[in-house]
Amino acid sequence: MAEVLEQEVKVKAPAEPLFSKKNRRLITDPLNDNNPITVQVLGICSALAVTVSMKNAFIMTLAVIFVITLSNLIVSLIRNAIPSRIRLIVQLVVIATLVTIVSEVLKAYAFTSYKELSVYIGLIITNCIVMGRLEAFAMGNKPWASILDGIGNGLGYGAILIIVAFFREFFGKGSLFGKQILGDWYEPNGLLVLPVSALFVVGALIWIHRAWRKNLVDIS
Amino acid sequence: MDLFNTWLNAAFVENMVLAYFFGMCSYLAVSKTLKTAVGLGLAVIFVLTVTAPINWLIENYILGETGIFGMDLTFLRFLVFIAVIASMVQLVEMITERFFPALYNSLGIFLPLITVNCAILGGSLLMLTKEYNFAHSTVYGFGAGFGFFLAIVALAAIREKLRYSNVPAPLRGLGIAFIITGLMGIAFLSLSGIKL
Numbered sequence: 001m002a003e004v005l006e007q008e009v010k011v012k013a014p015a016e017p018l019f020s021k022k023n024r025r026l027i028t029d030p031l032n033d034n035n036p037i038t039v040q041v042l043g044i045c046s047a048l049a050v051t052v053s054m055k056n057a058f059i060m061t062l063a064v065i066f067v068i069t070l071s072n073l074i075v076s077l078i079r080n081a082i083p084s085r086i087r088l089i090v091q092l093v094v095i096a097t098l099v100t101i102v103s104e105v106l107k108a109y110a111f112t113s114y115k116e117l118s119v120y121i122g123l124i125i126t127n128c129i130v131m132g133r134l135e136a137f138a139m140g141n142k143p144w145a146s147i148l149d150g151i152g153n154g155l156g157y158g159a160i161l162i163i164v165a166f167f168r169e170f171f172g173k174g175s176l177f178g179k180q181i182l183g184d185w186y187e188p189n190g191l192l193v194l195p196v197s198a199l200f201v202v203g204a205l206i207w208i209h210r211a212w213r214k215n216l217v218d219i220s
Numbered sequence: 221m222d223l224f225n226t227w228l229n230a231a232f233v234e235n236m237v238l239a240y241f242f243g244m245c246s247y248l249a250v251s252k253t254l255k256t257a258v259g260l261g262l263a264v265i266f267v268l269t270v271t272a273p274i275n276w277l278i279e280n281y282i283l284g285e286t287g288i289f290g291m292d293l294t295f296l297r298f299l300v301f302i303a304v305i306a307s308m309v310q311l312v313e314m315i316t317e318r319f320f321p322a323l324y325n326s327l328g329i330f331l332p333l334i335t336v337n338c339a340i341l342g343g344s345l346l347m348l349t350k351e352y353n354f355a356h357s358t359v360y361g362f363g364a365g366f367g368f369f370l371a372i373v374a375l376a377a378i379r380e381k382l383r384y385s386n387v388p389a390p391l392r393g394l395g396i397a398f399i400i401t402g403l404m405g406i407a408f409l410s411l412s413g414i415k416l
Contacts, residue, residue, distance in 0.1 A: 041394055044244035045338040088335065089306055095298045104295055119345040122298050126338040128245040195241065196409065199402030203395050210390035 026148040029154030033213060036129045037160040037163050038206045043129035046120045047161055048198040058167035059106070061158030064123065064150060067098045068130050072150035076138040091134045092125065099124045114210045129157055162199045168192045223359045226352070230363030236339050238401070238408040240346070243339030246373050248397055260334075261369030262323075263312075265362065269332050271308050272361025275344040276354055277300050284296050301344050302335075309335045333371035337369050375401065375403040 036042045043064075050060045052184065071094050075082075082090050103121050106114040114121070133153050137147040169175060172192030174182035191197050230388070236242045243264070250260045278300060283293045313331045316324040321408050324331075343364045347357050353363060378400055 038394075041248055042245060044248065045241050045342070048244065055257055088332075089303075092306060092335070093299065093304050096302050098299050100295060103298070118349065122345050123242070123338050123342055125302055126341050128336065131336050143326075181259040183404050194409065195239065197406035198241075199398050199405060203398030203402065205389045206395040206398065207388070210395065211313050217324060 023145060023148050026145060027152035027155070030149075030152040032156075033160060033215075035156045035160065035209070036132075036153050037157060037202070038209045040129075040132070042132050043127045043157055044202075046123055047121050047126055047157065047164070048202065049195065050117055051165040051168055051201075052172070052193060052200050053116075053169050054162065054165045055115055056113060057158075057161045059110065060115050060117065060120070061154070061161055063102045063106070064124060064127065064129070064157055065114060065154030066102060067095065067124050068133060068154045069147055069150035070098050071095050072133060072138040072146040073143055075134050076141060076143045076146035082139075087139070091131065095130055095134075096125050115168075116129055129153055160202070160205065161203065164198055167201050168197060172197070223355060224374070226356050226359045227366075231370065232408070233369040233411050233414055235367040235371060235408055236343065236364050237368055238405040240342065242342035243337050243368055246333065246337050246339075246403075247368075247375065248394065251372055251376040251379055251397070254373065254376045254380055257372045258369075261372050263331055263334055264337065264339060264368045267305070267309060267312060267340055268310065268365035268368075269324040269358065269362040270342055271305050272343055272347055272356060272364070273358040274304055274308065275355040276347065276352070278304065279348055297345075301341060304346075305340050306335045306384045312372030339364070371404070374404065 030036055034040065037044065037047055046060060046064075050056045074094050075091060078090075088170070098120065102124070103114070106121065108119070133149060136148045141149070166176070170181065171189050174180060174186045174188050192201075230236075234240065237244065237247050246260060250259050253280065279294070282288060283297060283300065285292045287293070309332065313324075316331070343361060346364075347360050350360070352360055375397065377395065382396065382400075391399075
């Protein structure tokens with residue numbers, strides 16, 4: 001008897017739970033089958049340039065998660081008030097404001113990283129992931145789902161960034177987060193410190209990812 | 221001569237795409253056929269040549285400490301620059317539609333998309349770190365745009381030929397485009413260190 005009652009209550013509940021299966025998929029999908037970098041090919045510019053050290057990749061990940069989550073939330077809240085003709089400008093203003101906040105905070109609390117990341121912090125504005133998610137998701141979904149979508153895509157982006165940075169810093173300098181891991185016997189691979197090596201590492205990641213998930217293979 | 225060196229430096233030694241990875245998204249997405257790549261490349265040259273000097277003027281006469289407000293407003297840089305770029309793209313779109321309808325039709329959707337091309341904003345931000353004067357920043361904008369044009373046309377031409385080759389299935393499309401760009405980047409590395 002109690003069971004039946006419980007089921008009825010569940011059916012009647014109008015709001016879906018905060019972490020329903022659908023909402024969890026919003027976070028897990030971008031980590032794998034719908035990864036922003038290896039599948040959607042968005043936000044490559046910054047992903048390649050900042051991955052020379054784990055520390056910078058980590059800071060960049062945090063910055064992008066912050067910007068993408070908050071801009072998704074804000075645009076989702078005002079989505080019905082934005083005239084569709086000027087929506088790109090409105091989205092850009094929201095993003096640019098958030099990026100300015102990130103930039104000023106970094107300048108105040110992590111000045112060396114701010115100097116190293118230099119123009120790439122500003123380029124979060126034109127990071128296609130942020131624009132793409134606003135346009136494709138936040139403009140048509142409720143705030144909570146938009147937040148989850150933002151976090152998911154930020155994490156998917158950050159996962160690739162950190163993997164690439166791991167390879168480049170570990171084999172390029174023999175260190176992680178600036179700490180020397182490999183001893184003197186290791187001859188650092190200078191190629192991996194050069195910016196172009198990021199292209200090879202990401203290319204190889206795409207190869208591995210698509211060999212594993214056959215449905216992602218580009219048939220054209 | 222000095223100006224020409226700035227141009228060469230921006231177009232080849234510090235190529236937008238191959239040295240700084242600016243505009244990678246559209247570079248990879250639009251390089252499937254040669255014709256569209258040429259269209260996007262031309263549009264980027266145009267917009268960069270126009271926005272770089274405008275943003276230089278704004279930075280030096282409005283936002284900077286020596287500007288008309290007499291205080292350091294550089295934290296507003298991102299907002300102002302992106303607004304300038306968005307409105308310039310809109311203006312360019314209207315002008316080409318009115319006076320060069322053939323060019324407008326061939327560029328199509330790429331014109332509005334240039335607003336969110338990292339190469340444009342990146343060009344303006346990078347120009348500031350180099351502390352150029354007005355003439356140099358104009359030439360820098362043109363050179364950087366030309367570098368983007370060169371890179372995207374080269375990749376598109378290679379990808380058109382690539383259709384006839386036997387690439388491993390998981391590497392097809394995006395994966396091989398990354399590797400080719402990497403190889404092109406290594407080729408351009410041989411130009412680095414040239415002091416002009």
